[in-house]
Amino acid sequence: MIGFLTSRRWLYLLALPLLALLIFGLFLLMVSNTSMGGHRAHILLTLQLDLLGVFFLGLFFLLSTLIPFLYFLLQFHKQQQAAIAILPDLVHLPSDKLQLLSPNFLPLLTSLQPIMRQQETVIRELNDKNDLFADALDEINEIGLQLRRSERRWLLALSATGDGIWEWKADKDIWYFSSRWKAILGYGDAELPNSAATFDGFIHPDDVERVRQGFAQFTQSRELVAELIFEAEFRMRHKDGHWIIVLSRAVADRDPEGAILSVVGAQTDITAQRKAMIELSQAKEAAEKAVAQLRGTQLQMIESEKLAALGALVAGVAHEVNTPLGIALTAASTLSEDTHSVLAQMDSGALKKTDLQHYLAVASEASQLILRHCNNAAALIRSFKNISVDQTAEVVRDFDLGLYLDEILQSLKPSLKHTCHTIEVHCPDGVLVHTYPSAFTQIINNLLNNALLHAFAGIEKGHILIEVKLLDESEIELRFMDNGIGIDPSVRAKVFEPFYTTKRGQGGSGLGMSIVHNIVAAQLKGRISIEDTPGGGACFVLVFPRVLKGER
Structure with missing residues (x-):
């Protein structure tokens, strides 16, 4: 216009x-x-x-x-x-196109263009700021949501733990106790005031001074250490009049100089736990006494088992020695009678050449017979002496394992005399060990008795192979294998358990294999396991150190 x-x-x-x-x-x-x-x-x-x-x-x-x-x-x-x-596009309209418009509005549009450009710049800046504000507001809302969730989560966690919360504002000496804290003492939220007297007034007289000193030392400390925690265990009076045991733990909020601003703590009723610990301690002491008695009984039974094995060994050796000595005695008696007869003939002058030749033949045969059977008896007695001394002495010494196994089997031959079972030993020459020799006597004896009682039940001719192998310079493997009926998988896990036997009332005590396990683990410091053999039967694998540490 x-x-x-x-x-x-x-x-x-x-x-x-x-x-x-x-x-x-x-x-x-x-x-x-x-x-x-x-x-x-x-x-x-x-x-x-x-x-x-x-x-x-x-x-x-x-x-x-x-x-x-x-x-x-x-x-x-x-x-x-x-x-x-053209107003919406006026900001971006070039000047040459603007001049083509009607001169009636050209001055107005020309004056409006810079204003609108400035307005667009301002609006763009405002939009950018508005976007930043919206992002910041969204972030603040998200943080607030996370804080509310975190607060809810912590409240649920605290409710689940059953802990009571307390707080002390140091600058104004203001105390706060949560409803759960008061409920631990049996009170409602409105029944106890939020004051220091509420805290001190319910502590046991014998504990109050200790708690005060500990709290004072905690609050007076200037150490800026996040892990610095106040912790105290004490008794508090319940509303019903009895005393409960509580554990109070707290952390402090400090200024840069280390001065206390506030203290926030959690308190737990641990009366049941302490009672359970006392009962557990008493049960532990009773169990330790029972274990000690059981170990003593076990040692006595082991010693009894050793003595029984030694007694059986003595009986077998006595029987074995009796045979060669009886033969030698018979030969000596015959030789003595023939000698007296020859002497009488010489005295009477009736000794003939044929009588003398007969006497000499009998004397030669009798002396050989006496010597051979006396040597057998001497070897048997010598092996028995070595075995019996090792079993009773319980000493660690150096010995050749292969030779010692032969001596053990020599002393155990009476056990196999009335059977068709055979024993074979494969051991490299010169395997020297430093350990308890008596342990091997007991182990081989128990494994042999176990095989005779269980593995060869119903088998007329069984075979046992004892194989020794050097694993390295420090360990030895001993395998005791038989071709018997084998061990059922359900039984294998219980073989080494004390008093477990499948021959109860048939000669089995249930202690033989348990004793073997204890000797291998405790005396030899080794380990024992059971493996299947390719042709059936069972295989006991013993792995033990060649030199017993701490015993040389």
């Missing part, structure tokens, strides 16, 4: 009605000059008094004025709509 007024088009709009008035005046003048007669006054009077002419005159004047005005108003409206249409 301002551009329209500043232009000269409104002058043309006013000139049109003035031009119509001028034409109408000229028309009247022409009419007045043409009629020189009496009609001129009549026509003039008629025109002046004719209302219809006045109406048409006014209408002509109005139309001549309104039509141009409406035309120019319509043009102005179109230009205005065009200017409004």
Whole structure:
């Protein structure tokens, strides 16, 4: 509108009605000059008094004025709509295209363009700030949500632990006790005030001074250590009058200088735990006494088993020695009788050459017989002596394992005398060991008795193989294998358990293999296991150190 007024088009709009008035005046003048007669006054009077002419005159004047005005108003409206249409793109509209617009709105648009550009910059900055604010607000909301979740989680965790919470504000000496803390003592939340007297007043008189000193030492400490924790175990009076045992643990919030700002703690009722610990300690002492008695009984039974094995060994050796000695005695008696007969014949002078030759033959045969059987008896007695001394002495010494196994089997031959079972030993020569020799006597004896009682049940001719192998310079493996009926998998796990036997009432005590396990583990410092043999039967594998440590 301002551009329209500043232009000269409104002058043309006013000139049109003035031009119509001028034409109408000229028309009247022409009419007045043409009629020189009496009609001129009549026509003039008629025109002046004719209302219809006045109406048409006014209408002509109005139309001549309104039509141009409406035309120019319509043009102005179109230009205005065009200017409004380009307003959204005015900021980015180039200056050359802006000059092509109507001059009515060009000054206004030209002045608006920098303003709108500045406004767009401000709006963009505000949008960026608004986005940052929205992101920050979302982050704050997320942090708040996480804090609420964390707080809820900690509240649930504390409820699950059953701990009571207490807090002390050091600057204002304000105390706070949670409802759970009060419930531990049997009180409701409104029954106890939040004050220091609530804490001190319920502590056992014998514990109150110790707790005060510990808390004072904790609060007076200036150490900025996050792990510094106040911890005290003491008794507190329950509402019912009895004493409960509580464990109180707390941490402190300190300023940069280490001064206490506040202390937050958790308190737990550990009365049941302490009672259980006392009962457990008493049960432990009773169990230790029972274990000690059991070990003593076990040692006695082991010694009894050793003595029984030694007694059986003595009986077997005595029986074995009796046979060669009886033969030697018979031969010696025969030789003695023949000697007296020859001497009597010499004294009477009746000794013949044939009698002397017969005597010499008998003497030679008898002496060989006596010597051979005496040597057998001496070897048996010597091996028995070595075995019996080792079993009773319990000493660690150096010995050849292969030779010692032969001596053990020599002493155990009476056990196999009335059977068809055989024993074979495979041991490298010169395997020297430093350990308890008596342990091997007991082990081989128990393994042999176990094989005779269990492995060869229903088998007339069994075979036992004892195989020794050097695993390295420090360990030796001994395998005791038989071709018997084997060991059922359900029984294998219980073989070394004390008093477990499948031959209860048939000669089995259930201690033989348990004693073997204890000797291998305790005396030899080794280990024992059971393996299957390819052809059936069982295989006991012993692995033990070649030199017993700490015994050399």
